Amino acid sequence: MSDVKETKTIGFFEKYLTIWVAVCIVLGVAIGQLIPSVPATLSKLEYASVSIPIAILIWMMIYPMMLKIDFSSIIGALKMPKGLIVTCGTNWLIKPFTMFFFSWLFLKVIFASFIPEALATEYIAGAVLLGAAPCTAMVFVWSHLTKGDPAYTLVQVAVNNLILLVAYAPIVMFLLGISNVTVPYDTLILSIVLFIVVPLVGGYLSRIYIIKSKGMDYFENVFLKKFNSITIIGLLLTLITLFSFQGDVILNNPIHIVLIAVPLIIQTFFIFFLAYGWSKAWKLPHNVSSPAGMIGASNFFELSVAVAISLFGLTSGAALATVVGVLVEVPVMLALVKISNNTRHWFPQVVREN
Numbered sequence: 001m002s003d004v005k006e007t008k009t010i011g012f013f014e015k016y017l018t019i020w021v022a023v024c025i026v027l028g029v030a031i032g033q034l035i036p037s038v039p040a041t042l043s044k045l046e047y048a049s050v051s052i053p054i055a056i057l058i059w060m061m062i063y064p065m066m067l068k069i070d071f072s073s074i075i076g077a078l079k080m081p082k083g084l085i086v087t088c089g090t091n092w093l094i095k096p097f098t099m100f101f102f103s104w105l106f107l108k109v110i111f112a113s114f115i116p117e118a119l120a121t122e123y124i125a126g127a128v129l130l131g132a133a134p135c136t137a138m139v140f141v142w143s144h145l146t147k148g149d150p151a152y153t154l155v156q157v158a159v160n161n162l163i164l165l166v167a168y169a170p171i172v173m174f175l176l177g178i179s180n181v182t183v184p185y186d187t188l189i190l191s192i193v194l195f196i197v198v199p200l201v202g203g204y205l206s207r208i209y210i211i212k213s214k215g216m217d218y219f220e221n222v223f224l225k226k227f228n229s230i231t232i233i234g235l236l237l238t239l240i241t242l243f244s245f246q247g248d249v250i251l252n253n254p255i256h257i258v259l260i261a262v263p264l265i266i267q268t269f270f271i272f273f274l275a276y277g278w279s280k281a282w283k284l285p286h287n288v289s290s291p292a293g294m295i296g297a298s299n300f301f302e303l304s305v306a307v308a309i310s311l312f313g314l315t316s317g318a319a320l321a322t323v324v325g326v327l328v329e330v331p332v333m334l335a336l337v338k339i340s341n342n343t344r345h346w347f348p349q350v351v352r353e354n
Contacts, residue, residue: 065143066150082284125321
C-alpha cells in the first residue's frame with residue numbers, strides 16, 4: 001500500500017515531465033541553431049564515439065539509483081532467474097528480428113513510394129544496429145522512475161552486456177548480410193566503465209561512508225531524499241544537449257525522420273509489452289518486470305551510432321536512422337514509464353520464484 005501512496009505523491013518535476021521534455025527539445029534545437037558554437041564545442045569533448053558531457057549527465061542520473069543498491073541483494077537477484085530469462089530471451093531471441101521486420105515492413109513496403117529503395121535499405125540497417133543493442137545506461141533512469149529494484153536492474157544490465165560482447169556482431173551480420181561488422185570495443189568498454197562501473201563504485205562508497213558516519217535512518221530519510229530531483233534534472237539537461245547536436249538533422253530531414261520513427265516507435269512499444277506481459281504471466285513483481293521491459297525497449301545508441309558510422313559513413317542513411325533512434329527514445333520511454341507506473345497494481349509486490 002505504501003508503494004501506491006508514494007506513486008501518487010509525485011514531485012513537481014515528475015508531475016509536469018511531459019511539458020519539461022517538450023520545452024527542452026525546443027530549447028535544444030534553438031541553441032543548436034542560434035548558438036552553434038555550443039554544440040560545436042561540446043562535440044569536441046568526445047572519446048571512442050562517447051560524448052563526455054552526455055556521459056557526465058547520465059552519470060548524474062544513474063548515481064542516485066546506485067546509492068539505493070544494497071549489495072547483499074545482488075546475490076539474491078542472481079537466485080531469481082525468471083527476470084533474467086525474460087530480458088535475455090526478449091533482447092536476443094526476439095528483439096533484433098522484430099526490429100528487422102517492422103523496419104522492412106514500413107520502410108520497404110508501406111512507405112515505398114516516399115523512400116528510394118537503396119536509402120530504405122540503409123535505414124533498415126541502422127534500425128537493426130539499434131535493435132541488436134539493448135540499453136546499458138538510460139535503463140537505470142527508466143528503472144528509477146518506475147521504482148525498479150536497483151540491484152536486479154544492475155544484474156539484468158550486466159548479463160545483457162556479457163551477451164552483447166559475443167552476440168552483437170553475429171546477429172547484425174546475419175540480418176544484414178554483412179561480413180565485416182567490427183564491434184568498436186573501445187566504445188563498448190568505455191560506456192560500461194562510465195555508465196556502470198563509475199556510478200556503481202561512487203554509489204557504493206557513498207553508501208558505506210554515510211551509513212557508517214550518520215546511520216541508516218539518516219541515509220534513507222535524509223541523504224537519499226536530497227537526490228529526488230537530480231535524476232529528472234539530469235534527464236532534461238541531457239535532452240537539451242542531445243537536441244542541440246541534432247538540430248540540423250531534424251530541420252533538414254523532417255519527412256524521413258518521421259517515416260523512420262514510425263517503425264522504431266512501434267518496435268519499442270511491442271518489445272516493452274512483450275517483456276512486460278511475459279513477466280506478468282510469470283507473476284514477477286513490478287520492480288523486476290518494469291526494468292525487464294525497459295531494457296529491451298531502449299537501445300545502446302552510443303554503440304549503434306558508432307557502428308553505423310564505421311560501416312556506412314557519417315552521412316549515410318544508416319547513421320541517420322540510429323540518430324532518429326536517439327531522438328525518439330526519451331519521449332517514447334517516458335510514455336512507457338507512465339504506463340508502467342499506472343499498471344503497477346497488475347503485479348504482485350513480492351518476488352516468488354519456484
